[in-house]
Amino acid sequence: MSSILYVFSRPPHGSINAQEGLDTLLMGSAFTTCSVLFVGDGLMQLIEGQSTDEMGTKNFSLGFGALKDYGVTRIACSKPDLVASGLTKGDFVIEVESLDAEGMQALIRTHDKVLNF
Amino acid sequence: MILHTINKVSAFELCKDLIARGDKVVLMEDGVYLGLQTLPFDVSAIRHDVEARGLGERLSGQTESIDYLDFVRLCTEADKVCSWF
Numbered sequence: 001m002s003s004i005l006y007v008f009s010r011p012p013h014g015s016i017n018a019q020e021g022l023d024t025l026l027m028g029s030a031f032t033t034c035s036v037l038f039v040g041d042g043l044m045q046l047i048e049g050q051s052t053d054e055m056g057t058k059n060f061s062l063g064f065g066a067l068k069d070y071g072v073t074r075i076a077c078s079k080p081d082l083v084a085s086g087l088t089k090g091d092f093v094i095e096v097e098s099l100d101a102e103g104m105q106a107l108i109r110t111h112d113k114v115l116n117f
Numbered sequence: 118m119i120l121h122t123i124n125k126v127s128a129f130e131l132c133k134d135l136i137a138r139g140d141k142v143v144l145m146e147d148g149v150y151l152g153l154q155t156l157p158f159d160v161s162a163i164r165h166d167v168e169a170r171g172l173g174e175r176l177s178g179q180t181e182s183i184d185y186l187d188f189v190r191l192c193t194e195a196d197k198v199c200s201w202f
Contacts, residue, residue, distance in 0.1 A: 007131075007135075007199075009131045009201075039131055039132075039134075039135070040130060040131045078134060080134055081134075100134075101134040101135070104134055104135050105134075105135060105136075105137035108119065108135060108137075108197075108199065109119070109137070111197075112197065113197060114197055114198075114199040116131075116199065116200055116201060116202065
């Protein structure tokens with residue numbers, strides 16, 4: 001079965017893309033080998049301490065803690081985008097590996113399908 | 118070969134580090150405006166999107182104009198297609 005790389009590139013609460021992406025990743029990982037790469041504003045999905053109580057929407061960032069249990073193989077982010085964002089890996093709800101351009105290109109190369117959310 | 122499609126200018130920031138040497142890039146819809154600049158890789162642009170926006174004579178020399186048939190051919194030749202939007 002095809003392996004899938006999910007690329008998360010949108011910030012978490014401005015649109016439904018990010019939440020749909022996570023749902024799709026969890027669903028995909030029930031069937032096949034999946035990895036995830038956070039790029040650009042997608043890194044903002046990982047920030048710890050998001051609270052959506054007052055907004056009345058779901059704080060789906062808590063769901064990232066389940067990725068390991070779902071068998072998601074690689075959990076990575078863009079190193080250049082991490083540096084540009086001013087965040088560090090310590091700001092994130094889960095542990096991620098940071099990859100330079102070459103590492104990210106290799107990640108794309110080694111998966112059969114790439115889906116951008 | 119990996120084929121990347123870009124359909125808006127802002128999507129370029131997302132994918133510029135993800136495009137490897139030897140990959141192919143197709144600009145479409147509002148992404149064709151990127152064809153005005155010199156990019157760090159060879160690109161093609163969908164002709165009908167280019168013409169609609171009046172960019173026909175204005176594309177950088179490296180940007181090749183292609184039609185839908187060429188695009189379909191590229192898709193069939195590619196190992197995978199990555200859509201950046």
